[in-house]
Each structure stands twice: as C-alpha cells, then as structure tokens.
Amino acid sequence: MTIFTVGFSLLAALLHVYIWVLESFRWTHPATRKTFGTTEADAETTRPLAYNQGFYNLFLAIITLVGLALYRSEHGVGSALALAGTGSMLAAALVLVTHDRRMARAAVTQGTLPALAVLFLLLEL
Numbered sequence: 232m233t234i235f236t237v238g239f240s241l242l243a244a245l246l247h248v249y250i251w252v253l254e255s256f257r258w259t260h261p262a263t264r265k266t267f268g269t270t271e272a273d274a275e276t277t278r279p280l281a282y283n284q285g286f287y288n289l290f291l292a293i294i295t296l297v298g299l300a301l302y303r304s305e306h307g308v309g310s311a312l313a314l315a316g317t318g319s320m321l322a323a324a325l326v327l328v329t330h331d332r333r334m335a336r337a338a339v340t341q342g343t344l345p346a347l348a349v350l351f352l353l354l355e356l
Contacts, residue, residue: 232302232309236351240299240313243320243344244292250341251292254285267337291316291323295348314352320345 257263258281259274269277298312324342327334 233351236355237299239344239348239351240295240317243317243348244295246344247288247292247320251285251289254281291319310352317345317348321349
C-alpha cells in the first residue's frame with residue numbers, strides 16, 4: 232500500500248469521524264448549523280435523523296481503518312475493506328450532488344479524499 236493510498240484513506244476516515252461528531256453530537260450548535268445550512272428549528276426537527284446519519288459516517292470510517300490495519304497481514308481483505316469504506320464515502324458524495332446541485336461544495340468536501348483513496352486502491356489491484 233503506497234503512502235498515497237494510506238494517506239488519502241486515513242484522511243477520508245478522519246474526515247468522516249469529524250462528520251460523525253458534527254451530525255451526532257453537535258447538530259444543533261450554531262457553528263454546525265451554519266456548516267450544514269440549517270435553521271435552529273430545522274436542526275431540532277432533524278436531530279434524530281442527523282444522529283443516525285452520523286453513525287453511518289462513523290461506520291464507514293471504521294471499515295476503512297480496519298482495512299488499513301489488515302492490509303499487511305491480509306492484503307485482499309484489507310484492500311476490500313478499505314475500498315468498501317472509501318467507495319461508500321465517494322458514492323454518498325455523488326448521491327448528495329446528484330440529488331441537489333446546490334450541495335456541490337459539500338459533496339466535493341466529502342468526496343475528494345475518498346475519491347483519491349479509491350483511485351490509489353484500484354491502481355494497486
């Protein structure tokens with residue numbers, strides 16, 4: 232696994248851990264509402280949904296990190312897990328932008344690191 236693969240996969244996982252914190256624990260805070268473009272009322276209404284969605288982001292990060300940890304001892308399993316995690320992150324970013332073009336900036340933020348990780352993971356197959 233190259234330094235690029237590890238680096239982009241690790242950064243993608245860490246970004247998704249950060250998103251988990253924002254969505255699951257800081258959803259109604261003013262700075263988080265500003266980041267996601269929600270009003271105070273909307274944040275309160277969508278809080279349970281954001282909490283759940285945040286954990287999806289955490290699970291994708293965990294899958295990716297486990298893949299990185301297993302890569303040396305179990306190359307195929309490690310690659311598959313890292314690709315599943317980062318590929319799902321990238322797919323979620325694509326869903327975001329195809330659903331609402333106004334979310335392009337968020338999709339680029341969410342999807343660039345996973346896209347680079349996927350690219351380097353595929354190059355190593």
